[in-house]
Amino acid sequence: MNQQPEVDEQEEQDLYEHLRVVVDKGQSLLRIDKFLMHKVENASRNRIQNAIDLGNVLVNDKPIKASYKVKPLDVISVVLPHPPRDTEVYPENIPLNIVYEDDDVLVVNKPPGLVVHPGYNNYTGTLVNGLVYHFQQLPTLPGNDGRPGLVHRIDKDTSGLLLISKNERAMTWLARQFYEHTIARRYIALVWGDLETDGTVEGYIGRSIKDRRVMSIYDDPEKGKWSVTHYKVLERLNYVTLIECQLETGRTHQIRAHMKHIGHPLFSDATYGGDSILKGTVFSKYKQFVDNCFELMPRQALHAQSLGFVHPTKREFIYFEAPLPEDFKSVLAKWQKYMSASAEQNS
Template identity: 80%
Template sequence: MVAEADFQDSDEQDLFEHLRIVVDKGQALLRIDKFLMNRVENASRNRIQNAITAGSVLVNNQPIKASYKVKPLDVISVVLPHPPRDTEVYPEDIPLDILYEDDDLLIVNKPAGMVVHPGFNNYTGTLVNALVYHFAHFPQLPGNDGRPGLVHRIDKDTSGLLVVGKNEWAMTFLAKQFFEHTISRKYTALVWGDIAEDGDVQGYIGRSVKDRRVMALYDDPEKGKWSVTHYRVLERLGYVTLIECQLETGRTHQIRAHMQSIGHPLFNDAVYGGDRIVKGTVFSKYKQFVENCFELLPRQALHARSLGFIHPVSKKKMDFEIPLPDDFRLCLEKWQGYVSHPHNN
């Protein structure tokens, strides 16, 4: 059975809202921050002003200042991180692998098996529970209120890097980069089959009509959200291929669904058919070898390896990279050994 928790962990697009407002013909001149406070749900003036300063509020496709006066028929576009939910999240003393932290953000290496945030019968043991505990040991920052600011997520059984905003300004600035696809994210994946050449997968991704737990790729924009994954071959290992995936968009199960759609499901991905022998021989020795690999890596072979973005305060480019975790590395080494000495396996 597929855990529902795996579904609520990926699509960063639903972590912030994109609003488009066409101003009425009869609108009197009014400062845009005051105008938006009346039009955007749960929007404080501070939240609106942070968005304006971050360049996340455009009028007629141009960034403006908070003093701008709204005029009739102006077209206003707004990108805002969703405010934290009202449900209380309890702090838990769970160890965190923090690569970097300052007053505005932190970079955490999430282990496989950890759900990112509470929900769907996973209200404890999540990354957010750990972050709430971690933040409790720091002075309160304006706009933070002790709650970690997620601007993107990765699946429960995917390992790797996440950036967390520690205040409203950082969340808004980072959310804008995710929305505009200027964040650089690279994943390492082991997939079934021999991928002949580098390429990309694109299409509209949405829930499968056959199985609501699974995402599928469609040609029809009415059936899903636009998605793009670029991939390149890192190492060919006979019946499997090690690839790098670079995301343009960040949809639920994007890499997993994309690779399955082109006949290369992720190794040991139970949701997308990778937890069986997809390519290879019929010999029992090979079957046992694959089973041993599954035991070493009891999850989909997907690791969020690198993350690059502009810092919300210093405006400097920041790049982070993390090596493969032990389970993925040991499985990969086993396949490398198989290719080098196939008759010994």
């Protein structure tokens, strides 16, 4: 099957600048905001003070005040979004399914098939084009030219919840949560095969040597970045299994690559080999049934169902859930019906 390369969903850990500075032995006493202005590229004093106020600047592993004066051999660490870039994104009136909105954040339920941000072969018609139309001033993340407001991403053909920041203060606050993996996210997936128990997949994830569009799992840290996915069986449906996945890290194609790695690719995932019959019978009726499912859902069976985070202003944990979209619900219902019919025949 010929495919266009997917938009490269950059890892969330790479979206934030994590700066670690050991102060020189000969450094004279200097306010930390002034000190960091010379260390962080393109950073205004106001931006650095924002980060300090939010606890994103630590000295010797402890948060400090903007009036703190750096001392020789202090160890300073900073988690900070990069400054906005001058990349133009054209506003387009694209409907947004807004689950929650306030002055700081926006939670959107993204439909399958909608590209999140402009990129190769998708310079218009993306979620970001719609965001720019609806919200004129949105902050930008590191290396994220033309991707205002985004604090993380999901693949084009994955449905579900996406968190958007509406101002730089909120983005700085959320950046730290993504960096430290404290954002709570659960995905629902339909995978090939019968998963006998709950489990965890881990390994170093990196580009496949054979196909750059695909991610592979390696034992060698030189070949990729550490990744962890926990999964739980929700429902067994003969030749496929409905599972819940919880991310400990947020790497490109993480769930899709992890499930392929353990021999259970996502149902209908063309990139990872899930778009052909991998389990089941040889009967033509079964083949027709699976083909009908593929037709109903011509994308990977993956949905970002829930999202929880500590709000940047309220400082309270807030949580959202999005129901399965129609294509996923329809395919799931077909498999449930198929399993019931098979059980009756065998009884």
